Amino acid sequence: MAIDPHQLNTGDTRTGLNLALLYSVPVLLWAAGVANEGAIPVAELALQCAGILFLVQALSVTLIAPWYAAQGSWQDGLVGLLIVLLVPLPLLSIIWLTGAVEASVLASGQSLVLGLATLLLVFSRSLNAVIPVALPRDIMIACVQVGAAAATWAFRHQWMALAGF
């Protein structure tokens, strides 16, 4: 699927970037604060940081993916989701460089979140097609967002273990 950058919705992209910054910056600031205190070893901090990052990333995706599906095109949704997922990538690379987490664990974690995002995007697009009326459709999308976020939180230990954490 070729993406024509001129046709993309910049509003959706900005929303994705804002969301990515909204969850990445607090994690970064928290990690910097703990590192400055020197209370826990760097490797342990990096491991915790990676775990938190994946959790908030997955929660963010559960909220934004159905919204993207309801708002714009496939391309807008995909680029927006990629921005949500890619913004903390430099932080993940630093976590990998500290040796706290294997690259395979980080890769499988990212793949899981990406898979979840794609699944929600496809499911929500299908809902769009099935329910043509706006109000019930929006209610269903909201239900999908809340349900997916709740399930992600409730089964966090299971899916994070699946990723190798």
Place this chain on the structure above:
Amino acid sequence: MSQNLPSVCILFLLTTVVRAAAAEPSLTLDLQAAWDGLMRPGAASEISVRMLAGQGGQVELTLPDQQPPVRTTALLEANLPYTLWIPVHPPENGIVTVEARLDQGAAVRLETRLRPRTPQTLVAALLRTDAETPAERSEQSRTITLLRPAATSLPRTRAAYEVIDALVLDQDALAALDTAQRDSLRTWLQNCGRLIAVGTWSQWFATLEAEAGCGGRFIDRVDRAAQAYAKLAMTVRDLPSALPAETTLRAMLKQIHSSDPWLPLAGFFLLYLLALILLARDIRRPALLLLAPLSATLLSLLVWFNGTAGHRLSSWSEMESGDTTARFSALLHIDGNGRGTSTTTLPADLGLPTLLTANPAAEARYNRQPPMAVQIEVDNHLLSRHEFLLYGTSAVQYSLTLALSTDGPLLTNTGSVPTAPGLLGWQGSRYPVPSLQPGQHWSPPEQDTLWNPLSRAEQILRARTGTGTAAVLVPFLPPGIRGIKPQVEESGWLLIHTS
């Protein structure tokens, strides 16, 4: 042919079994811990590993339960016993495990359990060749716990002497010691170890006495073994001054100026966030925004993937005026600046350094290659840190003597080269000492100067120089640990005090 088939099969099976048995080299191990298996919790000890194999080859020994694991190798000849002495840090449960592998064959695993010494008791090792009388036995049992190891089992590493409080040795037992045992005994005496010598002594013992630390006051000589027990009870209660603990050395290490590894990271993330915010202000091509995190990731990998480990070392040495050796404790930090393995070779007489803190993701190993060199191999990562505590003794070619008389302290340069400027602490006051020319004397002026509250070294000097005592502090690095690595950042002090 069909009638011979069972015989052929049996023959084939037999041949296979014999071949398999011959292919697997037989290796037998025997472990013995120093001091009859007694250990002092938290202190080092030594184990001897005796190996015998039906066929020669390279044996790889691993002590997997040590923190960090210890590895060493030995070359075995067929049917010829070979013994290795390995310093160890016994864990709390006292179990030391050894795994041996001959020519990459199957691992032979053996363990020995060390027993902790009873708290609040004093332990002495007795090496005498004549028999004890019943009266002697009852005398010693009231005052001190005695071990009676064979002369051949005396440790080959100085650190193993940390288990005992004193050693009683007679001339015949001394004669039975090998070179490595004598060297470790000498190093222990330089480290203020307590020795009671029984009987008449050789020239070598006179040398030992001259080189001993703490002014030689922990070495006693008695004519008969029976007199040794009374001496023991007295001498073991006189303790040498304790060297600074790791917290003090850590504080001294922090005073070494070095670049903060967090600063470049903080700068990197700040710039990255700024770039994202700027890009978000005017998004004309949203897909281009994807390049920002990818570029930043690539940059971080380029900058921090490979990095040379940084070494920092702080040391504190102490000697009494007139001693030719000083005791030292040192703290070595190996800081990772990227992924990679660094190898640090330490002087042989340190035994095994104690690993205080480590990055759990960055493994460290001790690689001991005969005769006794210790290599610390560390798998470094970004921001990883390994902290090692070293104890040892070193020869001191420092010609500054300190004498204390009724007129006060007097410093003299007895050597042939000028001394470095230092600090004199006397009765709680601080006096800067200038560089002294050969033969020059120096006494403190009437006016003292203010202590530097930020200097840990000065704080220790101040604490050690109360009423009626004096000590001099000079910059010094033990020759043995000087230049462990070319890029090491070092800080060290020598405290010379009156006996």
